[in-house]
Amino acid sequence: MERTSKRQDHNHYLQHILNDMEQGVIAADLSGKILWMNHYALKVFNLDKKTAIGKRFEQIFPNIPEELNLIPDKLLKGITERNKPFRWNVNGKPMDFLRDTYKLNDETGRQIGAFILFREAVHLFNIDEKIQRADRLAMIGQMAAGTAHEIRNPLTAIRGFLQMIGSSLEEKGLERERGYIDLMLTEVMRINNLVDQFLLLGKPRNIQYRILDLNQVLEEIIPMVESEATLHSIEITNRRLSSLPKIIADPELIKQLFLNLIKNAIEAIGEEGNIEIDYDINREEQKLMVSIRDSGPGIPPYIIDRIFDPFYTTKENGTGLGLSVCQRIVQDIGGSIRVSSKGFGTTFQVSLPFLHSSLI
Ligand SMILES: Nc1ncnc2c1ncn2[C@@H]1O[C@H](COP(=O)(O)OP(=O)(O)O)[C@@H](O)[C@H]1O
Ligand SMILES: [Mg+2]
Missing domain, CATH: 3.30.450.20 (PAS domain)
Structure with missing residues (x-):
């Protein structure tokens, strides 16, 4: 019972x-x-x-x-x-x-x-997609680290010899042949650039964290892109704030980050327009925000989710690696990138953690 x-x-x-x-x-x-x-x-x-x-x-x-x-x-x-x-x-x-x-x-x-x-099954499918994406990124990282150096070394040799051949052709007055060499050099540079981006994605070299003043970083970068901008009647305005809190980052990587964003802005505008660089400080969250706004055509909503994917490009000669590299650089120092594009123009906002002044 x-x-x-x-x-x-x-x-x-x-x-x-x-x-x-x-x-x-x-x-x-x-x-x-x-x-x-x-x-x-x-x-x-x-x-x-x-x-x-x-x-x-x-x-x-x-x-x-x-x-x-x-x-x-x-x-x-x-x-x-x-x-x-x-x-x-x-x-x-x-x-x-x-x-x-x-x-x-x-x-x-x-x-x-x-x-x-x-x-x-919804959750399972979502997780699956994320895992696949993470796998893909990890694989690209490994590929990058493994092969990029192997490509770059022979490229350096090829470039050196091409330049030598170029000069001797010039001495002999062979202008047309010399032109071919220049074309080859441009293509080699393109591969070199791709490999550089690949190396950044693979994070292979020693990263050297320094205390940095972003004002200084931007002042070094802007002259590097200014001639390209002027060539296409694009005006770059840097609305610098007199004093910015310092950040901790690798100076070369930070330069790469802003160069990629400004280059994208120039390429989006094409001819005639402007790029504004703005700063903002969020003391509550201890974040320094830099936004790069361009007067380009904007990004259609159906591709905006994909622009940070490696190899996603809408350009004939694009690598599709620029923004993935940017995201990698920013995430590694605890920051984030946001993009907004409504109808006309695009703004990329980078927010980076800053150092409390008492720590410097
Ligand atoms: N400022 C911008 N305005 C419009 N589209 C942009 C902008 N920045 C990026 N994009 C879009 O994002 C894509 C990916 O950019 P990126 O990763 O830098 O690769 P790439 O520049 O080689 O195409 C570009 O092909 C373009 O379609
Ligand atoms: Mg790019």
Whole structure:
């Protein structure tokens, strides 16, 4: 007597647990008739216990395709499945699920039916995508570190010899041939530039963190891009603040970061326009914000999510690595990059943690 009541208690708990689960549970007997369904399963199939219990799945849903029949005959013959996807309209909205099916055995191991567990698959798919993305990035990093140096060394030799050949062709007055050499040199430089970006993505060299004044950094960079800008009638305005809090970063990488952003702005504008560099200090969050705003055509909403992906480019000669490198550089020092582009023009805002003045 006592034994039965304990058993009833157990059953009671078990039912509670099964009912509270965010997973569907269905048990069926050997003829495929439903013995039990938990709340989640009833909700998904929009059933109540009375209509479901004692019926076969295809009795409740006549003409149901075989892959949607959760209690197919083969299951009753002992064939089990894991992570089998299926889609079902729940309140008019298609939802993706994964199901596992198990044999239901009695104490002696004889099959007396089957049970099915299913859960929503959205989260799993999302995680999967993220893992794939992280894998891809890690792989690119490894590739970069491994091959970039091997490419750069022979390139340096090729460039040196091309320059020598170029000068001797010039001495001989072979202007046309000399022109070819110049073309080859430009192409070699392009490969060199690609390799440089690759190396930055792979983070291979020793990073040297220094205390930096961004005003100084920008003042060094702007002359590097100014001639290119003037050539295309683009005006660069640096709205510098007289004193900026210091940041900790590798000076070369920080230069690369702003060079990439300003170059993108120049390339987006094409001809005639302006680029404004603005600073802002957020003392509460201890962040120094630099925004680079251009008067270019803006970034269409359907590509804005992809511009930070390695190799994503809309330019004929682009590498698609510039922004991934920027993101890498900024994330490594605890900062972030945001982009906003509404209709006309684009703003990239870099926010970097600054040093409290008492620490310097
Ligand atoms: N300031 C900008 N205005 C408009 N589009 C931009 C801007 N900056 C970046 N993009 C877009 O993002 C893409 C990726 O940029 P990036 O990673 O630097 O690679 P790349 O410059 O080689 O194309 C560009 O091809 C372009 O479509
Ligand atoms: Mg670029």
